Amino acid sequence: xxxxxxxxxxxxxxxxxxxxxxxxxxxxxxxxxxxxxxxxxxxxxxxxxxxxxxxxxxxxxxxxxxxxxxxxxxxxxxxxxxxxxxxxxxxxxxxxxxxxxxxxxxxxxxxxxxxxxxxxxxxxxxxxxxxxxxxxxxxxxxxxxxxxxxxxxxxxxxxxxxxxxxxxxxxxxxxxxxxxxxxxxxxxxxxxxxxxxxxxxxxxxxxxxxxxxxxxxxxxxxxxx
Amino acid sequence: xxxxxxxxxxxxxxxxxxxxxxxxxxxxxxxxxxxxxxxxxxxxxxxxxxxxxxxxxxxxxxxxxxxxxxxxxxxxxxxxxxxxxxxxxxxxxxxxxxxxxxxxxxxxxxxxxxxxxxxxxxxxxxxxxxxxxxxxxxxxxxxxxxxxxxxxxxxxxxxxxxxxxxxxxxxxxxxxxxxxxxxxxxxxxxxxxxxxxxxxxxxxxxxxxxxxxxxxxxxxxxxxxxxxxxxxxxxxxxxxxxxxxxxxxxxxxxxxxxxxxxxxxxxxxxxxxxxxxxxxxxxxxxxxxxxxxxxxxxxxxxxx
Numbered sequence: 001x002x003x004x005x006x007x008x009x010x011x012x013x014x015x016x017x018x019x020x021x022x023x024x025x026x027x028x029x030x031x032x033x034x035x036x037x038x039x040x041x042x043x044x045x046x047x048x049x050x051x052x053x054x055x056x057x058x059x060x061x062x063x064x065x066x067x068x069x070x071x072x073x074x075x076x077x078x079x080x081x082x083x084x085x086x087x088x089x090x091x092x093x094x095x096x097x098x099x100x101x102x103x104x105x106x107x108x109x110x111x112x113x114x115x116x117x118x119x120x121x122x123x124x125x126x127x128x129x130x131x132x133x134x135x136x137x138x139x140x141x142x143x144x145x146x147x148x149x150x151x152x153x154x155x156x157x158x159x160x161x162x163x164x165x166x167x168x169x170x171x172x173x174x175x176x177x178x179x180x181x182x183x184x185x186x187x188x189x190x191x192x193x194x195x196x197x198x199x200x201x202x203x204x205x206x207x208x209x210x211x212x213x214x215x216x217x218x219x220x221x222x223x224x225x
Numbered sequence: 226x227x228x229x230x231x232x233x234x235x236x237x238x239x240x241x242x243x244x245x246x247x248x249x250x251x252x253x254x255x256x257x258x259x260x261x262x263x264x265x266x267x268x269x270x271x272x273x274x275x276x277x278x279x280x281x282x283x284x285x286x287x288x289x290x291x292x293x294x295x296x297x298x299x300x301x302x303x304x305x306x307x308x309x310x311x312x313x314x315x316x317x318x319x320x321x322x323x324x325x326x327x328x329x330x331x332x333x334x335x336x337x338x339x340x341x342x343x344x345x346x347x348x349x350x351x352x353x354x355x356x357x358x359x360x361x362x363x364x365x366x367x368x369x370x371x372x373x374x375x376x377x378x379x380x381x382x383x384x385x386x387x388x389x390x391x392x393x394x395x396x397x398x399x400x401x402x403x404x405x406x407x408x409x410x411x412x413x414x415x416x417x418x419x420x421x422x423x424x425x426x427x428x429x430x431x432x433x434x435x436x437x438x439x440x441x442x443x444x445x446x447x448x449x450x451x452x453x454x455x456x457x458x459x460x461x462x463x464x465x466x467x468x469x470x471x472x473x474x475x476x477x478x479x480x481x482x483x484x485x486x487x488x489x490x491x492x493x494x495x496x497x498x499x500x501x502x503x504x505x506x507x508x509x510x511x512x513x514x515x516x517x518x519x520x521x522x523x524x525x526x527x528x529x
Contacts, residue, residue: 033479034472037454040488165326168343171362171380175397178417182437185494189458198456198477202494206437209416213379213397220343220361 003032009039041197157214160221172217179213182206240281245274249291253319254312257297260326261307267316267333267351279308319354328363337372346381364399382418400439404507408432409487415439419496423506426451426487433490440496443489444503450483453500456492465501 005025011017012025029036161169186203193199248271256263261279273294277285283305288295296312298305307326314320319337322329328345331338337354340347346363349356352370359365364381367374371389382399385392388406394413401413406424412433413420419439426432426449434441440460445451447466455462456477468480491498499506 030485033452033454033481036452036488037472037477037479040454040490165344168361175379175416178398178438182416182494185437185458189494193475196476198492199458202435202437202456202458202492205414205435206416209397209414216361216379 003035005032005035006038009035009042013039013042038197041201044201156222157218160218164217164221168220172213175213176210179206179210183210238281240279240283242275242277242279242285244287245272246287246289247272248289248294248315248318250315250317252291253293253321254314255293255295255321256310256312256323257295258308258310258324258327259298259304260324262309262328263322263324263330264309264311265320265322265331265334266311266313267318267335268313269316271315273315273318274313276311277308280306282306283308338370365396388424421506423503426489428484428486430487432488433492435490435492436496437494438496439493441491441493441498442506443491443498443500444506445482445489445500446503448483449487450485451487451489452479452481452485453489453491454479455498456490457496457498458494460493460495460497462498464499465505468500 005028008017008021008025012022017025025035029039164172183203183206186199186206190196190199190203250271254265254273273289275285275287275296277298279285279298280300283298283300285296285298285308296310298308300306314334316333317336318334320331320334320339322331322338322340324342324345326344327342329340329342329347329349331340331349331351334349334351335353337356338349338352339355339357340349341357341359342363343360344362345360346366347358347360348364348366349358349370350368352367352372352374354372355375356367356370356372357375358367359375359377360381361379362381363378365376365378365383367376367384367388368386369388370385372391374385374388374390374392374394376383376385376392376394378396378399380398381396382401383394383396384402385394385406386402386404388403388408390408391410392403392406392408392412394401394403394411396415396418398417399415400418401415401420403411403413403421404423406422408424409427409430410432411422411424411430413422414435416437417439418436419442420434420436421442422432422434423444426445428450432443434443445453453468454477458476462478468482470478470480472479491500
């Protein structure tokens with residue numbers, strides 16, 4: 001459902017509504033569950049976007065560029081970054097939710113898909129038997145920062161995989177399988193209903209959960225070294 | 226584990242460590258045990274008693290200062306074998322307990338508790354402030370705690386009873402049962418399991434329960450003021466009392482009880498969602514629980 005306030009929710013979140021509009025919208029919330037629900041979803045997306053690692057570049061190029069183009073006052077990137085605010089329209093936020101989901105999904109797929117490549121060099125347990133693989137990876141041409149994080153995770157897991165107890169590895173694989181199934185279910189449902197906010201959030205959560213489990217497994221493997 | 230201990234005892238390799246020493250109020254106990262058991266009990270004395278059964282090849286190390294008492298075991302070559310700790314501490318002593326192949330239990334503590342293990346159960350009665358209990362392959366059970374509660378497992382169920390405070394509960398493959406909960410902020414998530422919540426719905430509170438494959442059974446008191454959001458892809462919704470649905474879409478709808486000041490989000494992709502009055506939820510879930518367990522017992526979803 002969409003009413004006249006739907007497209008103003010982002011401004012409300014950013015504190016950009018005029019006081020009288022803010023009051024009117026807050027009154028509207030008491031009678032419009034759809035707006036409250038949409039607002040909650042927007043808050044979640046914004047929170048998730050803000051939680052993403054915002055790593056600064058190693059070099060701030062702007063001062064040099066400013067000198068070249070003759071700009072007098074140089075504003076530091078850090079100051080710009082501090083001033084930056086997240087402000088989206090509803091469609092942009094919906095797209096962001098999907099992007100977060102796909103971002104996570106890409107990483108998960110990346111982690112999952114490399115199964116075959118590491119199987120060629122199985123590690124062994126203390127008893128000498130091959131240790132089951134926990135996660136494997138194929139090429140992933142997605143977001144570089146995310147890919148780097150996943151690569152770190154995968155390397156840590158690879159280094160410590162042989163130190164994990166076979167039963168633990170089995171449990172991790174079993175639970176990754178459970179999450180995989182949930183992801184596939186959500187993806188199938190989304191294919192038929194791509195704009196569904198619940199399905200988008202559900203998919204994003206399951207994919208994030210998968211990364212968390214892989215991260216936990218990598219930590220466990222490292223902790224036993 | 227028990228078999229190993231009995232075997233060690235039989236060949237005369239078992240050793241007992243038993244020592245008691247005073248501790249200052251406010252001191253914290255840290256125990257790391259690679260395998261075996263950590264069992265904590267409390268008493269009113271300002272002293273810690275450590276009783277441990279272990280192989281004579283292992284050494285129990287106790288490092289006590291005014292602030293921290295650290296206990297760990299070490300084998301002659303690498304990690305120790307199985308050690309069974311039976312430790313008695315002051316009631317309010319903060320506890321940090323960890324292990325790998327380790328069962329952890331705490332009885333009667335009234336301080337902060339952190340307990341983490343990989344292959345073992347965590348069972349705690351008591352705790353105040355921050356209470357964080359984690360296992361990968363073991364059940365996590367907590368009762369009579371208050372504060373900020375964080376419970377997690379991966380492959381087992383989580384049960385919390387008689388809890389007051391903020392509650393965060395997460396597992397992947399297991400049921401979550403929360404009863405006698407007094408909370409304004411509760412979140413519980415599982416992928417393959419049923420969630421039962423029988424507790425308060427406080428004005429202004431936030432409650433979120435989510436599962437992928439499993440049912441939700443959630444209590445809503447008769448005089449609650451709560452806005453409820455229900456999402457399910459392939460499940461049914463039912464209520465033990467009449468509700469007026471609004472904003473109904475294909476997979477989602479809302480309804481409001483009273484002023485609607487609290488928020489309750491219920492999500493199950495494949496399961497049914499049911500709300501009832503407090504007390505009725507648990508009775509209802511008991512009937513369905515066994516069906517779920519039977520169906521999912523050691524089922525590998527990746528199997529064709």
